[in-house]
Amino acid sequence: MKIKFGVNTLVWVLDFSEKGFSLLEKTKNMGFDAIELTPGDEFRKMDPEKLHKKLDELGLEVSLCGIFNESNDISTDDAVIRQRGIDYMRDYTDWGKEIGARIIGGPLFSALGKKRYLPDEERKAEWDRSADSLKRIGEDAAKKGFIIAMEPINRFEIDMINTASQAIQMCEQVDNPSIKMMLDTFHMNIEDINIGDEIRASKKHLVHFHTCANHRGVPGNDHIPWGEVNKALNDIDYEGYGVIESFAQGEVAAFANIWRPLVEDQDDIPREGLKFLRKALK
Numbered sequence: 030m031k032i033k034f035g036v037n038t039l040v041w042v043l044d045f046s047e048k049g050f051s052l053l054e055k056t057k058n059m060g061f062d063a064i065e066l067t068p069g070d071e072f073r074k075m076d077p078e079k080l081h082k083k084l085d086e087l088g089l090e091v092s093l094c095g096i097f098n099e100s101n102d103i104s105t106d107d108a109v110i111r112q113r114g115i116d117y118m119r120d121y122t123d124w125g126k127e128i129g130a131r132i133i134g135g136p137l138f139s140a141l142g143k144k145r146y147l148p149d150e151e152r153k154a155e156w157d158r159s160a161d162s163l164k165r166i167g168e169d170a171a172k173k174g175f176i177i178a179m180e181p182i183n184r185f186e187i188d189m190i191n192t193a194s195q196a197i198q199m200c201e202q203v204d205n206p207s208i209k210m211m212l213d214t215f216h217m218n219i220e221d222i223n224i225g226d227e228i229r230a231s232k233k234h235l236v237h238f239h240t241c242a243n244h245r246g247v248p249g250n251d252h253i254p255w256g257e258v259n260k261a262l263n264d265i266d267y268e269g270y271g272v273i274e275s276f277a278q279g280e281v282a283a284f285a286n287i288w289r290p291l292v293e294d295q296d297d298i299p300r301e302g303l304k305f306l307r308k309a310l311k
């Protein structure tokens with residue numbers, strides 16, 4: 030399998046910015062093929078040319094991670110807010126293209142943290158509004174050769190797409206070659222019935238993958254069925270990235286409901302994780 034490994038900057042910081050440029054070297058020195066940047070709105074302040082040059086010098090590939098919040102939620106009934114989300118994706122992909130990225134992953138269908146009881150018809154209306162917004166985002170992204178990878182997120186963090194099969198359903202409804210899906214073993218461990226089967230079922234749409242421990246600590250020192258993950262990714266000839274994602278201790282960790290140190294040294298998550306994943310997924 031031609032998997033390449035990356036690490037998400039959330040392992041160290043909340044919003045990646047120019048202050049975090051040393052993470053690029055650090056990632057390269059750890060032996061990763063790619064870095065996944067989560068800049069939040071900081072991307073607007075970063076010179077894409079400078080970043081692209083730095084990545085090229087290091088020989089590091091790059092992917093992006095994004096979220097929506099209540100101010101730019103593409104599924105809400107307020108057209109002004111939906112448009113803000115569509116504009117955000119246009120700007121983010123413009124910038125992303127300039128740094129040499131071509132994929133953005135994340136729960137890019139609704140606002141992170143939205144969790145409500147809704148009558149069925151309202152839930153369906155939200156879903157359809159999200160699909161319509163994604164069609165517009167996809168039209169723009171396709172022109173740039175960019176791909177949006179929708180990530181199912183567990184029930185405690187979002188109330189729209191929690192499982193692989195829901196993400197497949199959204200891909201099929203949107204029906205645009207630039208609107209695809211990703212999976213994350215941390216979320217799959219909570220929501221999916223059989224991790225291998227769901228990976229295989231996602232074959233047509235799966236373009237990105239987060240290789241996380243079930244507790245967000247070191248992958249391999251956990252109970253994810255990595256042998257089954259490896260078999261399933263090989264069965265579908267997966268060729269994308271495998272990205273380690275965790276959350277820096279302190280404020281960033283609290284954002285992800287992590288209330289205890291997962292490791293003594295935060296660098297152990299990517300360093301030890303990569304060592305394990307290179308043997309486990311191949």
Ligand SMILES: [Mn+2]
Nearest residue numbers: 180213239274
């Ligand atoms: Mn993830």
